[in-house]
Amino acid sequence: MTETQTAPTNPAETSTTINLDGVDVPFQEGETIYEISERHRKEVPTLCYDDRLEAFGSCRLCVVEVEGLRNPVASCTTKATEGMVVRTKTEPIEKHRKTLMELVVSENTGGEKRNGQIDVDPLRGLKSQELSLLADRYDVDGTRFAGKTSGTTNIQDDNPFILRDYDKCISCYRCVRVCAEREGDYAISVMNRGFHTQITTEFENDLKDSACTFCGQCVQTCPTGALADKKAMRDVDTPGEIQKTRSICPYCGVGCSVDILSKGEKIVGIHPAMDGPANVGALCIKGQYAFDFVQHPDRLKTPLVRKDGQLVEASWDEALDRAAAGFVKAKKDHGRHSVYAIASGRAPHESSYTLQKFIRAGFATNHVDNCSRA
């Protein structure tokens, strides 16, 4: 759900209710059974669902029983109506879900024994664990319906960002839908049907020659790791747990929220923050993939001071003393208006604030600016 929808009125104040697993719960007009179930933490399983996308109803895992209806219904596409009686976790429903999972998993990679073995590294993408977690939950493997599979891994696309490992694809179309509905780019589409289904670009080109902007949104919504973050996967074997640190993207002024992924003291990747107020889970190529300047070998590691015309390494003490002395001397010899400072539009507030205070309090001049004029 995005913040662009009208703010929900407190459901408790409305009079319409459904009976959810034996308890009457209020809902707002237009809400689906799935949305209400989520609010009440019913843990209804899904694979084709992403709450930023229009409900699709293809994976059928979110089926629930509705009293009076002969067949189970997909809760993600069924709107609640007054007095509806819904059961989310009956034995037949769970059995039905297990069968669906067996079908999905068998289709994934050739029907090999999967349970406990769907080994998808979390660095592949934000939602890459969804399928393997559900396979564990329903204790399924791919043997029951072993046979044909759909989706063939695209090995010729050598772009450095997005791995297209379609052997793992389960045809949920979340990648296609996020590209269309959220990005408006329509770079990828579904070709063929049944076991011939393949996610591809126009004319089956590489992503580089399509409308793809490499925003990485398809990677981050993929529930199986079929689409994977190649840059993050460089560090699959780097030791250490993945740590997440909430921050803001360092590029343009939109201010997208990100989670910086690190292992030990190494930044290994970026996840978009679904609850980021400016971006609601969206990122662009720079925010998603251009993070590794931070630990590039070119980074300055020590202060430098100029000696005999050359910049040479120096201690902090020496460099700071020399930095300060030059300003003191300029003021003494040429007056308070002979000094100047330019703040950065890239650095945090604290940098600009101390810089302007240094100039104003130190030299009684307002000779300070930032880099916004060019």
Add this chain to the structure above:
Amino acid sequence: MSNPLADMEKPDVIFAIGTNMTECHPVAATRLKRALRNGAKMIVADPRKIPLAEMAHLYLPLRVGTDVALLLGMAHVIARDGLIDREFIDARTADFDAFVEHVKQFTPEWSESICGVPAADIEKAAHWYGKAERGAIYYTLGITEHICGVDNVQSLCNLVLMTGNIGKEGTGINPMRGQNNIQGAGDAGALPNNYVGFQPVTDPENQAKFEKAYGAKVDLEKGITKVRALERAAEGEMKAMMIAGENTVVTDPDRKHCEHALENLDHLVVIDLFRTETAEFADVVLPATSWGETDGVYSNTERRVQRVRAAVKPQGQAKPEWWIISEIAKRAGIAGFDHFESAKDVFNELCSLSATYKGLDWDLIDKGEYHWPVPEKGHPGEPILHSKEFKNGRGLFRVIGYRDPAEVVSEDFPVWLTTGRRLQNYHSRTMTGRAAGIDYLQPEEFLEVHPDNVSAWGLTDGGWCRMSSPRGAVEIKVKATATSPRGTVFCSFGFNNVPINNLTGSGYDPVTETAELKVCPVKLEPIAAPSA
């Protein structure tokens, strides 16, 4: 921005001018695309047929630097056809009558003669925006990087005031800020005319307030802008300078002038992540901690105040900039820096002295919920500005006339050059140039030339040319593309081997002293590909 980013999905008419949003603010652009899916109509004015123009319902291909002429024509039609919001004008604005009288002379046909957009399309744009239920304007540096940047912005304000498209959801006048914290640099007081929170330095009350807060004399006279400071350095009057995190030599206009200015200083201190082209001119270079290594605060283009957090230890001996500057201050004998032990200490002092951040502190902004102004504790912030009144009372109409760019095409320099950014790279590429994979998409800079011009000027697609202005020349690869209109070429300033700002710098806005980076007459000559 007067309105929040979330509002970008809500207008029924979008007017985007001088903003290549899908490349420069891609995530914001996704919201405009959703507005289009919701049925909004979009007008895009830009000299180049950028991706946003391809999505527009009405594209206005104006000649570079003629925004004022286009906007005067639109104002003329809105007034002539009675599409004004009389109630809003009476209640909230001033000087409307003089403005209406002024715009009577600027017919769409007159506009067309200057900006090249067909008069019928100017009429249509005026009608769409004038009749909008929720009309929203978006702009970027295509509006401000001109000698008439202020005139351009005020011309847009005139349209807003005429139609009352302000102070309401899904409307407003919305500049998209280009850098992650360029808004914050201004908020924090790094401006020659304002203290933190945009408090004028020329107000004696502010002087008294900051003398007390800082325990030192502060000046009542405005400082000079960076542009003037570099001029004074070149003239030998400015002696000592500190540059924090800016690659001035590459990003500023007229590179030779800029290099001369820095060379001429007695003392230059550069604080940066990398040994940039600018650092090469320094006497002292100090290694700063990077994003990902630094705790601090950014404010974004919608004035949302958000925290950034350190995820890993700094590289080498790098230190946070607030620490570096405080240490220099202490060693220069300046009081008021001893108590800064963390970014939090610095930010909380900033809030306590700011008019716009007074109600905020480090802990309150943990989740990034506030849009400034937050004038006191408990205030919810203002996602939408100007909903009841303007900061200075009434919104003033401005009488503005069209002026040509500082330099116009001539026999010697017959081609318009305009500059900008590309999706994959950022600024002078100190960051994206050091991120793996970006080269796969854009390994080199190229000059976008209309296919008809490529052949007419004796160039070849994929061949090379020398491009020169009165200030300098560069050698650059040619790419034929209909994104460029006939007679106008485009490139970015990202690649140091194509130092496009050797050419720019023809003029500056007289008020803001922002350089006219968007217009520069040049000449092109085919050359052989440079060896290696």
